[in-house]
Amino acid sequence: MKIPIVRNILEANDRIAQENRKFFDKNDITVLNLMSSPGAGKTSLLERTIDALKKDIRIGVIEGDIQSSHDAERIARKGIPAVQINTGGACHLDGNMIRETFSEFRFDELDLLIVENVGNLVCPAEFKMGEDFKIMILSITEGDDKPTKYPLMFRESRVLLVNKIDLLPYVDCSIEKIKKDALHINPHLIIFEISCKTGEGIQTWTDWLKGEVKLNKNTW
């Protein structure tokens, strides 16, 4: 009984996501869908990424949370346009929620829109929002069994950021196992090892991201 209901929701969402995609293309915006478990470091990654790129790239952020606006406030302190979506109870963002934010941005003044999804390693990967690609963070404190246990997000993502590598001496986690299992699920996955706390690895990530934003601009 449940499966057909879910399918209808997903199909309806796909149509809205396609409309969003057309809108983003028309406005020359690169859009990232950023996903992870709660507390893996999505907002910290945004802060680091904004600091590294904001002089070259005009960035906007959509923050998705069940409730509260802490994350949007953290981003706004960087001088970046930020919109908070409160989902009420929903455990993921969908295409319609993204569309609801359109009137809040000046898209002619943006190059890159990063959408921070609700913290959840499962459901967000199922719902398109019209993004160019999905990226995910896995904190090493979550353990090295996560690719095998939650494969969908690893399969759907173009980039995996392995975060909190500063804690490696204190936790039982093999980054090699994470990488091997994640690449088994998705051989095209691009992997960066980072610490949002110390800044290690951040520049490699932001250099790559900068190239992607420019690449998209040139293609259009």
Add this chain to the structure above:
Amino acid sequence: MKIPIVRNILEANDRIAQENRKFFDKNDITVLNLMSSPGAGKTSLLERTIDALKKDIRIGVIEGDIQSSHDAERIARKGIPAVQINTGGACHLDGNMIRETFSEFRFDELDLLIVENVGNLVCPAEFKMGEDFKIMILSITEGDDKPTKYPLMFRESRVLLVNKIDLLPYVDCSIEKIKKDALHINPHLIIFEISCKTGEGIQTWTDWLKGEVKLNKNTW
């Protein structure tokens, strides 16, 4: 359009959960629904709890995962009856999935059934399965903003286990803030601070749990 659909699913689930509850009562089983983000330490807590209680209490475990059977294998190595539920894509366990496992247990040989839910700080809290009560784990590596950002699970749980306290020197996290915010959401919440790695705090938790299982037995 979506809200009525979710309500129907939840109502249908509640009916099945009530039937499960009657079945557990008839068989004198105490049932816990164990929830957390991915990698917060649910299976490690089970291993510690089983080691501490198995000489006094007959324990069974249901392991919920999107896919794989690693966790059930870890539990089975403790000599405990364990059943793995693979949800396919679903991000939570529901009453019907639990009912499907009934034929796999000898309930006349069990006192306590612990159900490890899918790793997800959002959806599992919405679906009853006929449990006596819900318990949740929060790892300090997830950050001290989690009660405010994901209040439902804190509201629905009877017990909060704050795990990985051995990592406190290396992360920016205030356990006092977690406790204060969690108790603001749910003043009846019983909180234990533990490290499944070092064993710190485990006995306080298992002593309490042992009392709960006996208490239920005496009541029936």
